[in-house]
Amino acid sequence: MIDWQKIRSDFPAVENSTYLCTAGGGCLSAAAKKEIDRYYDEMHLQGDVCWDAWLARTENVRRRLASMLNAEPYEIAFLTTTSLGMNYAADLFNVEQEVLTLQNEFPSVTLPWLHRGYPVQFLPVQPDGGYDFDTFDLPAERHNRIFATSFVQYATGFRQNLTELGQFCEVHDLALIVDATQGFGVFPIDVKRDKIDILIFSGYKWAGAGYAIAPIFIRHELLSTTKLPAVGWRSSKMPYALRNNEIDFHHDASALELGHPPFPGIFALGGALQQLEEIGLEQVESRVHELTGMLHQKLDAIGAEIISTRDRAHRSGITMVAVNEPKQVAEALAKRNIHVSARGRGIRVALHFYNNEQDIEIFVGALAELTAAGN
Ligand SMILES: Cc1ncc(COP(=O)(O)O)c(C=O)c1O
Structure with a gap:
């Protein structure tokens, strides 16, 4: 059984913010x-x-x-x-x-x-x-x-x-x-x-x-x-x-x-x-799949539109979520210390093995509030 929490502690950057922008630039491990x-x-x-x-x-x-x-x-x-x-x-x-x-x-x-x-x-x-x-x-x-x-x-x-x-x-x-x-x-x-x-x-x-x-x-x-x-x-x-x-x-x-x-x-x-x-690359892969699956479920629960494929055979650590004003939403999230990237007609959310369930909850909760407020 892999202790993901312990592995996460090798990446202090993810404790300093809700870090969902590895597709832009990842964290440096200890x-x-x-x-x-x-x-x-x-x-x-x-x-x-x-x-x-x-x-x-x-x-x-x-x-x-x-x-x-x-x-x-x-x-x-x-x-x-x-x-x-x-x-x-x-x-x-x-x-x-x-x-x-x-x-x-x-x-x-x-x-x-x-x-x-x-x-x-x-x-x-x-x-x-x-x-x-x-x-x-x-x-x-x-x-x-x-x-x-x-x-x-x-x-x-x-x-x-x-x-x-x-x-x-x-x-x-x-x-x-x-x-x-x-x-x-x-x-x-x-x-x-x-x-x-x-x-x-x-x-x-x-x-x-x-x-x-x-x-x-x-x-x-x-x-x-x-x-x-x-x-x-x-x-x-x-x-x-x-x-x-x-x-x-x-x-x-x-x-x-x-x-x-x-x-x-x-x-x-x-x-x-x-x-x-x-850690083992296969473990990393399944951890990223597990977190991404959870992200998709939580986004569904708030009615968000997922642009990325849900097909596990083609899914990755990146999920694109459609929003009306990608740049404004990314900036509003950044003000809450949640980091994603604005790309095309949505925001890009990246989950790596050092992310956890709480990161997903914080992000989806904030997105729900922002979209309810009209973003
Ligand atoms: C698919 C892909 N290739 C390459 C890069 C970066 O390339 P470089 O190392 O030349 O800056 C990026 C950066 O976003 C990328 O997404």
Whole structure:
């Protein structure tokens, strides 16, 4: 039996407010903070003499993440934003290839392709973010296309079935590029089983690792047969030889780290991953489902309209609730120290494993009062 209250105490931010905005930015765990503090203390007290130890720790985090994703360590690079990772992804293909994406994707999923001149087709989705593969009109004779999409959609919370998506992409000869920012840290991901070519996520939301860390997985065959989109001294096979007039790059994903690694973010991620492993991702997933189910019930009881899907197979930690004036409602809630995000025609409520039943009651009670008052 997991003691969720004890785990919650590792996240003091959720005691300081009713924190329902992990989809905007998550809380930093005590485990992640400990690793960041350790790094800054070492640097503060010893300067750079710990460099080798930091590199070794970086490789530990890489192995840990690779095993969580069912990837190889040499397929993982530590970048700082998903936006950067998606730009690298777009540089690994050919601008003549057609890109398919969904109508409601986060801009960083689509803009890097548009910016480079790829033909991009936006496929329609329903208001809850769901879609049916059968409605896509994909001419069978067109090969070599790309599907760039999110695991969990940022504004509706719709979670894709990556296994079905991977099979669909295989049948239609589509490279599969996934932004897992709104799903990693709650739902298990298996890049091999689901035939994912590239997967990127930012660590500051559901992963609980704070800013400036966004790992990217790149299927090894893809990187080893393509020109590196960017290089630096650590892209060289022998970085410490510091040769500046000779090209001899390795093709591990870490070549894309280019220079000194973003240590604080990497170590924070290491702490957060360790905690996720200790709790167990399956337990995290079922806790988020349990809380989200309770939220839906309580919203039904006050007659609120839920825009997100209720289908457990596609639900995530995000629930969109329709309100008349999203921005005003979010601001009025913030005045009561309840934090959600205004998005589209509603407010986005995010529940992670560190939330609890009381958070839901406080929020739904406040929403009922505000909507009764005409908001
Ligand atoms: C789906 C998705 N991807 C990426 C990001 C953030 O990307 P970045 O790390 O480039 O800021 C967000 C932020 O809201 C998001 O919702």
